[in-house]
Amino acid sequence: MSRDDTHLPKALQGLRIPLIASPLFIISVPKLVIAQCKAGIVGSFPALNAREGEGEHPLLDTWLTQIKEELDRHNQANPDRPAAPFAINQIVHRSNAxxxxxxxxxxxxxxxxxxxxxxxxxxxxxxxxxxGGVVLHDIINNRFAKKAIDKGADGLVAVAAGAGGHAGQQSPLALIQEIREWFDGPLALSGAIASGESLLAARAMGADFGYTGSAFIATDEANADQGYKDMIVESGAEDIVYSSLFTGVWGNYLRGSVENAGMDPDNLPQADASSMDFGTDREKPKAWKTIWGSGQGVGAVKSVGSAGSIVDRMEREYLAAGKKLAAEFG
Known part of the structure; x- marks a missing residue:
């Protein structure tokens, strides 16, 4: 497969397939990030996942050392198959002290x-x-996209309808089209990207990358409860609930986890953005500890396996779908 990515910053070139693994709250830890990078895609985690006890050395520093050393060992042992780079997610919110x-x-x-x-x-x-870092800022509409680029971001993650966790409401077709009218820099699409076919669709729309999260929850390396992983496998798009209740920002969650917490997923109250809190002492109310985020693409996830197996599957599907379309246009 020949893909021209020379227009992208060097850190984003040469991926096995054009895919970025999204940073998953609690779930993304060094073990998962390392596996994603070794599989040839960008692995990532939120900085706030690394939480140390009072008086302890910053866990973020320890994690970054671990990731860099392990990827360096991999690259020395596999010069013809080097790991992809990693990414760190920073929550730029006033409550993040x-x-x-x-x-x-x-x-x-x-x-x-x-x-x-x-x-x-x-x-x-x-x-x-x-x-020397490259900044990708996630946005849910064209207005926020322009603000991010005006403030110095290098690229964008368009979080469209169907994305796991905090998600927008706009169709990816509309969102990508509007952004590409004025922006030709790095652009990733988030929203039900869990198969190679959906990744190809994102590329056809004009995105440089797909942005996948939910599929990596059901992996051996993910820091997720086994019940969470199993529910991902058992769920489909109709099992996703869109609500602002749990964080103050609208997002997508597994219906079964809402029901297990004793709530009616079809009659959830709303919360506003003032309830967002990303402080170090943040704790979910007890009833919400097992509210599990997920995107609408989970129907593509059929079993729990390794992170590498997710990339293998998506690569096979991506190449097969591309060849099928190439035959049509050839």
């Missing part, structure tokens, strides 16, 4: 790809650029 410290740690480790969420800030982009 750890942000400045985490930025310093990421600069120290020269993190190659930064994914920013819930606010675009010039100083965060400048921190990333100071160590």
């Amino acid at each position: 750890r942000l400045d410290r985490d930025l310093e740690i990421c600069v120290k480790h020269e993190v190659p790809i930064w994914i920013t969420s819930l606010g675009a800030r010039i100083e965060v982009n400048e921190a990333a650029h100071s160590c």
Whole structure:
């Protein structure tokens, strides 16, 4: 397969397939990120997943050291099949009191790809650029996309309808089309990208990458409850509930987990953005501890396996779908 990605920043070139694994709250840990990168796609985790006890050395520093050392060992042993780079997600929200410290740690480790969420800030982009990092900012509409680029982001993650966790409501067809009218930089699409066919569709629409999260929950390396993994496998698009109740931001969740928490998924109250809290002492109310996020693409996930097996499957599907369409247009 020959794919021209020379227009992209170097950190985003040469992936096995054009796919970025999205950062999953709690679930994305070094074991998963390393497996994703070794499989040839960008692996990522939220900086806030690394939470140490009071007085302990910053766990984020430890995790980044672990990831870099393991990927370096892999690359030395496999010079013809090097790992893809990793990304760190920074929650750029006023309640994240750890942000400045985490930025310093990421600069120290020269993190190659930064994914920013819930606010675009010039100083965060400048921190990333100071160590050669590329910034992708996630957005749910064209207005936010323009603000992010104006404030110095290098690229965008378009979070469309059907994405897991915090998600927009716009059709990916409309969102990508509007962004591509004015922006020709790096662009990833999030929203039910769980198969090679959907990845090809994202590329056909004009995205440079697919952005996949939910499929990686049902993996051996994911830091997720076995019940969560099994529910991903057992669910389809109709089992996804869109609600603002759990974080104050609209997002998609597994219907079964809402029901298991004793709530009616068809009659959930709304919450507003003022209830968002990303402080270090954040705790979900007891009833919400097992509310599990997921996107509408989970129907493509048929079993729990390794992260590498997800990439293998998506690559096979991507190539087969591409060849099928190529025959039509050839």
